[in-house]
Structure formats: structure tokens, C-alpha cells
Amino acid sequence: MTQSSIIAFEESVDAFMQGIKIELLKRQQICVTHQAMPQCLDCLRVTDEESNDLMLRLILIGYNPQLTVGRLSWLEGTGREHICCYLNSSFEAIKLKRNHIWAKExxxxxxxxxxxxxxxxxxxIR
Known part of the structure; x- marks a missing residue:
């Protein structure tokens, strides 16, 4: 992956996260705001009707000339992380198969x- 493709990936993050924000706002009693966090390409603070805060974080975890991999996860205030999925450069959900090949979810x-x-x-769950 070249420097220009990394920049293109980072520029696409806003549109991707905006789509998720729109979907979250369709739920009742939800407040969604941007939050700056170290090591995150983007982060949304989501507060529910019971004033519970969760952070939706998008983190770039690896890239090479063939593949970019990001991780989308929820982070509780207690520090517990709930991984939603891993993402490729097209923001498609991917998973690592047993043969160590990334495949689309x-x-x-x-x-x-x-x-x-x-x-x-x-x-x-609670």
C-alpha cells in the first residue's frame, strides 16, 4: 500500500463513520458525538437513554501492499472491548479464515x- 492509498483510506473514514452515525441516530434516545482518542482513525461517543457511554472506535491495525486491515469495536467505560468486525480498504467486513486468508463477511x-x-x-448479557 502506497502513501497515497493510505491517505485515500483515511479520507474515506469520514463517510463510512457518518453512515454508521446515521443508522445509530435512527434509534430512540441516542446521542452520538465525535470524540478524539489516541490511535483511532475515528471515534464516536454514543450515549443511550440510561446515560451509558460507549465509544465506537475505528483503528488501523495493519497494512501492506496487498491489504489494509482496520478494526471496528465498541469500548465500554470499564475498558471492555467488543469487536464488531475487521475492515478492508473498501470498508467491507472481513474475517481471517483458518488458512490465514482474509475473506469477506x-x-x-x-x-x-x-x-x-x-x-x-x-x-x-448484562
Whole structure:
């Protein structure tokens, strides 16, 4: 991956995170704001109706000439991380298969993010 492709990836982050923000705002009693965090390409603070804060973080975890890999995860105030998915340079959700090859997930990154949000807020998990 060249310097220009890294810059292009970083420039695409805003549009990707804006799409997730729009989906989150469709839920009732949710407040979403940008939050600056070290080592994050982007971070959203999401506060629910019970004033619980979660941080949705996008972190670049690796890149080479063939592949860029980012991690999209929720971070609780206690420091517990809930990984939504890994992303390629096209912001498609990917997973590492047993043969150590990255493959596209069946769900979109946005859907996986919202599924993890719902799982975190499930009364069965708490």
C-alpha cells in the first residue's frame, strides 16, 4: 500500500463513520458525538437513554501492499472491548479464515456494528 492509498483510506473514514452515525441516530434516545482518542482513525461517543457511554472506535491495525486491515469495536467505560468486525480498504467486513486468508463477511460492517450494539444492550448479557 502506497502513501497515497493510505491517505485515500483515511479520507474515506469520514463517510463510512457518518453512515454508521446515521443508522445509530435512527434509534430512540441516542446521542452520538465525535470524540478524539489516541490511535483511532475515528471515534464516536454514543450515549443511550440510561446515560451509558460507549465509544465506537475505528483503528488501523495493519497494512501492506496487498491489504489494509482496520478494526471496528465498541469500548465500554470499564475498558471492555467488543469487536464488531475487521475492515478492508473498501470498508467491507472481513474475517481471517483458518488458512490465514482474509475473506469477506456475509454481513456489512454497519450491520455487524448495530448487531454488536444490540448484543451489548441485551438484558441477557448484562
Amino acid at each position: 456475509k454481513h456489512t460492517a454497519e450491520a455487524m456494528c448495530l448487531m454488536e450494539w444490540s448484543r451489548i444492550h441485551s438484558p441477557l
